[in-house]
Amino acid sequence: MRATWCTDLHLNFLRPHALRAFYDTVAAERPDLVLLSGDIGESDSVVQFVDEIAEAARCEVYFVLGNHDYYRSGIRIVREAVQRAPRRARWLPALEPVRLSDRVVLVGVDGWGDARCGDLDSKVLLSDWQLIEDFRKARTDRDARNETLQRLGANEARTLAALLARAPATEQLLVLTHVPPFPQACWHAGAQSDAQWLPWFTCIATGEVLAAHAAKHPDTRITVLCGHTHGHGVYEAAPNLEVRTGGWPTGVEGYGNPIVQATLEL
Ligand SMILES: [Fe+2]
Ligand SMILES: [Fe+2]
Structure with missing residues (x-):
């Protein structure tokens, strides 16, 4: 089974011709399924993009949402929108663990940079806090903002823990998420992100859940x-827990330059 993985496509930056060319690139991988780990577009375009990818690739698309997918709207509104119609592109957190084969199970959560590591007085300001409705009250208040981020991270961890508790025993577990769950998996320009970025780039809460699951299930490769x-x-968090962070080589622009990260043979 061929699973084609893409991340941070940011397709809203593309003109129609380039968008069509990218869909052709995905289809040329001859995928049996497509995995999208968030930042697909923005709130007004993400549903259209996931449906178009499913149409072009002629297979199921499983996705999680990234912070940009909520831009110019709110978290609840976008999550409701992606679940509204029965479609071939499916938001993983709303699904039971998906058995892809007799050896592989798939789960997914969005994750959130949860302000639990790095410099919490960081000077780095994200557009998220201006463009996502959920931060309206916390836009200019650092403590309120960090509290909101920590709450969002905890919610993601709860969802992930519940999914993992319901996942059947399996040889390989694939976990799709937007935000790296360990600071060591926050790669940027070939190195770990620095303390200024780490609070917004790492979801410590989901990392804790994954590490506990890996320790409890040593025979499952995660x-x-x-x-x-x-x-x-790539970061080996435990002997049976590997985190692959998708991205672009140093010096190559990730916005407006969507690529296939890998096609996995499962
Ligand atoms: Fe992104
Ligand atoms: Fe993102």
């Missing part, structure tokens, strides 16, 4: 596919 930092890298 592969996490994530994005968000736009820097490619």
